[in-house]
Amino acid sequence: MCGIFGYVGDKNCIPYIISGLEKLEYRGYDSAGVAYLKDKNLEIKKIVGKVQNLKEILDFNDFSNMGIGHTRWATHGGISVENAHPHTDCEGNIAVVHNGIIENYKEIRDFLISRGHKFKSQTDTETVPHLLEEMVDKEGMNLEEALKELFKRLEGAFALLIIDKRRPNTLYALRKQSPLIVGFGTGENFVASDIPALGAYTERFYYLEDNQMAIVSDREIKVYDL
Ligand code: GLU
16 A cells, blocks of 8 residues: 655645655555656656655755655566656656556557557556557547546556646546545645545545546646546
8 A cells, every 4th residue: 555645736745745645654665756847847756765765855945836746565567766656658748646556557558559658667557647648649638538538448446646747737636446535725735545644734625436536726626427
């Protein structure tokens, strides 16, 4: 069991994400990472080991209004920086963190490689950003359509938290058989895999149900049944 934490709002996401990941450490993990916006691009930082090690390589002078973080318990691919989350698509537009297992990742990965996608890790998770890229850039869907289509194409149990640098004020949270909770703030909102990570910031929560997607911005949360 690993951990997910995401922030979107009017403050700097980085201290929130680190503090959220620290509160999820009790769940056990082998590596950790974050993705946030820097100069309109995704900045990704990942390490093997403890959240403390991640803190040491982060630049706390960076300011970003949204970001996602993850503590990984490896199931597919060894314990390495490359396999740590977040994972991205070829163009570096989309970043994904994931709890759980994508059962049919092999066939999706083979299909995406045949379509020219370059993988950087051995994880099941990395199929997600590349599949979204394929659906958006090659199959002509918008991101919301592609995320809904993901539920049809992915088999297994997953909690996914996704950002796209072209949507600089939005977190996309998807849940199928792996817990994910949205926390409501004022001018800011949160997503996490467990309550302890949110308790310091808000007492108002929504537990996503199976096959639901939340689109979370600083002022609005929309939940879809899929
Ligand atoms: N299956 C994914 C991986 O091995 C996610 C594992 C987890 O839940 O931390 O990277």
